Amino acid sequence: MSADRNLLKDLDYSVLQQCMHCGLCLPTCPTYLETRVERHSPRGRISLMRAVADGELEITRTFADEMAYCLGCLACTTACPAGVDYGTLFESARAEAERSGVSASPARSLVRLVSLRFLLFRPWALRLAGRLLWLYRACGLQALLRGSGFFSLLPRRIGELERQAIPIRRRFSDVLIAAVERPPGEARHRVVLLTGCIQDIAFSDVNRATADVLLANGCEVTTPRAQSCCGSLHVHNGDLETAASLARRQLDAIDPGRFDAIISNSAGCGSHLKRYHHLLAGDPVYVERAAAWSHKTRDIFEWLVEIGFRKPAAPAPVGEPSPVTYHEACHLCHGQKITSQPREVLRSLPGFELRECPESAMCCGSAGVYSLTQPKTATWLRDRKVANIRSTGANVVATANPGCQLQIQQGFRAAGGDARGQPRIVHPVVLLAEAYRAEARR
Amino acid sequence: MTDQLIRLLGPGQVLTQKEDLIPYSFDGTPVFRQMPAAVVFPRSAAEVVAVLGVARQHKAPVVARGSGTGLSGGSIPVPGSIVLCLVRMDRLIELDARNFTLRAQAGVLTQAIYDAADAAGLFYPPDPGSMKISTIGGNVAENSGGLRGLKYGVTRDYVMGLEVVLAGGEICRFGNKCVKDVSGYNLKDVFVGSEGTLGIVTEVLLKLLPRPAARQTLLASYSRMDAAAETVSAIIAARIVPCTMEFLDSKTIRCVDAYAHVGLPLDAEALLLVEVDGHPAAVADDAAQVARICGENGATSVRLAADAAEAARLATARRSAFSALARMKPTTILEDATVPRSELARMIRFIQETGARHSLEIATFGHFGDGNLHPTFLTNERDQAEMHRVELAMREIFAFALELGGTITGEHGVGLAKKAFLKGQMGEASYNLLRKLKATLDPDNLLNPGKIFDT
Numbered sequence: 024m025s026a027d028r029n030l031l032k033d034l035d036y037s038v039l040q041q042c043m044h045c046g047l048c049l050p051t052c053p054t055y056l057e058t059r060v061e062r063h064s065p066r067g068r069i070s071l072m073r074a075v076a077d078g079e080l081e082i083t084r085t086f087a088d089e090m091a092y093c094l095g096c097l098a099c100t101t102a103c104p105a106g107v108d109y110g111t112l113f114e115s116a117r118a119e120a121e122r123s124g125v126s127a128s129p130a131r132s133l134v135r136l137v138s139l140r141f142l143l144f145r146p147w148a149l150r151l152a153g154r155l156l157w158l159y160r161a162c163g164l165q166a167l168l169r170g171s172g173f174f175s176l177l178p179r180r181i182g183e184l185e186r187q188a189i190p191i192r193r194r195f196s197d198v199l200i201a202a203v204e205r206p207p208g209e210a211r212h213r214v215v216l217l218t219g220c221i222q223d224i225a226f227s228d229v230n231r232a233t234a235d236v237l238l239a240n241g242c243e244v245t246t247p248r249a250q251s252c253c254g255s256l257h258v259h260n261g262d263l264e265t266a267a268s269l270a271r272r273q274l275d276a277i278d279p280g281r282f283d284a285i286i287s288n289s290a291g292c293g294s295h296l297k298r299y300h301h302l303l304a305g306d307p308v309y310v311e312r313a314a315a316w317s318h319k320t321r322d323i324f325e326w327l328v329e330i331g332f333r334k335p336a337a338p339a340p341v342g343e344p345s346p347v348t349y350h351e352a353c354h355l356c357h358g359q360k361i362t363s364q365p366r367e368v369l370r371s372l373p374g375f376e377l378r379e380c381p382e383s384a385m386c387c388g389s390a391g392v393y394s395l396t397q398p399k400t401a402t403w404l405r406d407r408k409v410a411n412i413r414s415t416g417a418n419v420v421a422t423a424n425p426g427c428q429l430q431i432q433q434g435f436r437a438a439g440g441d442a443r444g445q446p447r448i449v450h451p452v453v454l455l456a457e458a459y460r461a462e463a464r465r
Numbered sequence: 466m467t468d469q470l471i472r473l474l475g476p477g478q479v480l481t482q483k484e485d486l487i488p489y490s491f492d493g494t495p496v497f498r499q500m501p502a503a504v505v506f507p508r509s510a511a512e513v514v515a516v517l518g519v520a521r522q523h524k525a526p527v528v529a530r531g532s533g534t535g536l537s538g539g540s541i542p543v544p545g546s547i548v549l550c551l552v553r554m555d556r557l558i559e560l561d562a563r564n565f566t567l568r569a570q571a572g573v574l575t576q577a578i579y580d581a582a583d584a585a586g587l588f589y590p591p592d593p594g595s596m597k598i599s600t601i602g603g604n605v606a607e608n609s610g611g612l613r614g615l616k617y618g619v620t621r622d623y624v625m626g627l628e629v630v631l632a633g634g635e636i637c638r639f640g641n642k643c644v645k646d647v648s649g650y651n652l653k654d655v656f657v658g659s660e661g662t663l664g665i666v667t668e669v670l671l672k673l674l675p676r677p678a679a680r681q682t683l684l685a686s687y688s689r690m691d692a693a694a695e696t697v698s699a700i701i702a703a704r705i706v707p708c709t710m711e712f713l714d715s716k717t718i719r720c721v722d723a724y725a726h727v728g729l730p731l732d733a734e735a736l737l738l739v740e741v742d743g744h745p746a747a748v749a750d751d752a753a754q755v756a757r758i759c760g761e762n763g764a765t766s767v768r769l770a771a772d773a774a775e776a777a778r779l780a781t782a783r784r785s786a787f788s789a790l791a792r793m794k795p796t797t798i799l800e801d802a803t804v805p806r807s808e809l810a811r812m813i814r815f816i817q818e819t820g821a822r823h824s825l826e827i828a829t830f831g832h833f834g835d836g837n838l839h840p841t842f843l844t845n846e847r848d849q850a851e852m853h854r855v856e857l858a859m860r861e862i863f864a865f866a867l868e869l870g871g872t873i874t875g876e877h878g879v880g881l882a883k884k885a886f887l888k889g890q891m892g893e894a895s896y897n898l899l900r901k902l903k904a905t906l907d908p909d910n911l912l913n914p915g916k917i918f919d920t
Contacts, residue, residue: 040795040846045493045788046534049598050574059506059552060480061533067488074487085484104724105791 030119031076034112039076041107042069048099053386053404054092062089065099065109072116087120092400094393095259096386097357110358111301114258121261135260196223196230200246204238211241212283212330217296219289220252221425229425232456233288233323239459240332247276255295258302259391270299271309279315288323288452290424291391294358296320322355323452324364324423335458337373344376348417349451350408350431351384352424365451369421372458378415382407389430401430409434412446421451466523470505470547473515478553480504489548492535493595495796496846497881501528501542506553510667513549513630517665520547520911528913529661531572531600535607536799537880539660539916549665551602558668560585564642565673566625571602571666578671587673590617593876594784602666608658610876612709612780615834619876620657626670627653632907640670655902660878661913663906677742681752682776684768685759686733690714692763693735694810697833699758700739701806705751710834711738711783717830720789725782730766737833738783740776786830787841794826794843798855802866803837803875815865816840823854837875879917887918
């Protein structure tokens, strides 16, 4: 790419022109709601991108900061009647901001290198890090350090990071799920299950539950060992190059042609997995396979409803139903426009009553690494989410993305109150798996 | 000047960086663009007075702005101007259920006003397409319309009082909660629709109505556009006044459904969306009659909305029509030529012929009940030859609308977009009166200069 070109200038200009600045995205944009400043709105950000494409604005530090301030929640794409492809615009702008190096600093480069190009690039490295983190907690060192006030000696951000660090499961997905599992009776569908990165080490039970639910619905489940990261965090953070190599690696390992569907249970991953054809559009070797991949990728709920999942039978006797509410992960409802299917699953659960949450489709502030990079806005959104959830009176919160699950958990912890009064925060597929299991015990 | 503004309002309320100003250089129109010198966010009328003081001192023009969703270029900055953005004056001051009034600061969103009234069992009818984000101050400045014009009128019909800051810094209050008030000139109406050229509206007192007890929405499909127009005439002839009678042509139908997925009949040539409201018995009777009249006038199918939720989805879908049309071509130019209801069919035919004559793609939708049409040019601003043809077609459409006793703008305002056509509609004497009024209230030509007419 020559020096005077950039990703925004190279974009098809009609993608930028598609925004006719009607403003209907504004009331759904969290950063606009927080500030009421146009620059912090989708329409404002697109105008800056267009100014760059038109050569009226250089990529500045302010431009990069603005793109970093965007959550990438894609709520604007649901609100937009004109069908602006904000996802593509945003990814290009973030990548261009990275490429220009306006935000670069040695510390930032190191963090990016370690996280994006090492931990999230090599499955063994992430699992090793997860194992060490688990040991740190299990052996009592964490309790010792926290009790000693050690973290108060370190910079505040590190202390926060330590508190926010994800809980690690003792057993990861590859221990819990066999490489191939067959359903009782005849297999009606053959699917491959993607176990994710965070999901794999922090929520491996969700992966097990997903396999159980698929098996209960006549799917033969293949779960490749040591899967690669899908690359969504890379794209989100402007590293398109690494994302593309990860996608290629994924396509090398899994042949979409062999399966009826590729199942993801993490909203953020699914949203990105469905865009492999777009990411690899310029790669003649992979473009066809990527298209097949995107075409076959399904979120677990999308798939369950598509194949007409079996509604679990009520265990006798049914008591007072327990109120459950649903928080929509951005990359499920906005990224993939999947809104009715998870609710259909929740409504099918015996013993539960679905109560809608106000602003259920508004971001919780997790947004990949946003809670670390933009703690102020992330906390504002988190607390708003917790208040909305509390207003429903639900004691179970269902949500289908590991980041949201962690963020909401933390929100309730920060809000304080009796630990026993805190709601259970759980992936809907876990509830469905439990319901099937309860049937068997009847 | 910037330092003075920051001293008065605080650093968080003043923007001057290039990256901050670019997003304030446009509104909801496609082609007008101009950078201001600064954007300020006053939080009270007193701060507006202070900003105007600085502006007078530096002879900097002041452009009032709400959410920037205008469709005539009214809030496009003037070179060197201060954009006075009122979105942070967003306090809903009082809802008076005994007098059916609501008092709010200018930056309150139209949707919030509707919701507050609704929660009290009351009703604020004006519902411009952008109501989810438009501010009430902007609605008053543009005298916005919406879908319910036929039965309920427009913003002007609900303004009982205003607080306005004049160019000289005086704070004036007009009107009150009295239904009857003939004290002095009716000055509030001078400011309604004045597009920020005569004063800055900082607070509004609005009239509310009791919320209609029942509503019913019907959707009628047609294979001929004329049949839809004839239906409207027949409904009115039967002395039925629906609250909305919206019309969509085939292009609009397809774009709207691609966005809203509300199951519009994609093969229809034209669609009428009719809502009747009022007492449940009257609504049931009106709805049955409307359905019958639609059938008698060639509707190929008539569908009743199953419930309030479906009716709301259909109305929301219709409100998105303008933006949804942007799916077709890079540039979408929306017009709002308006004619007396009785001339609708002729006007629509003329628009179709004009589009064909200039080989332009025009989608048409609009408020059939009140004669307010939205011919929308689907074009590309980068194609100069085509843009020239758009301009020619627009001129012809306006001229024909005036010939039919209509107006160049039903609800979007003159702003920059219709400036060239205003004199033709008003005539010399009335047009000059506008300028005299402006010169009296704003002798230094400080407030939104160059909008509506050249000074």
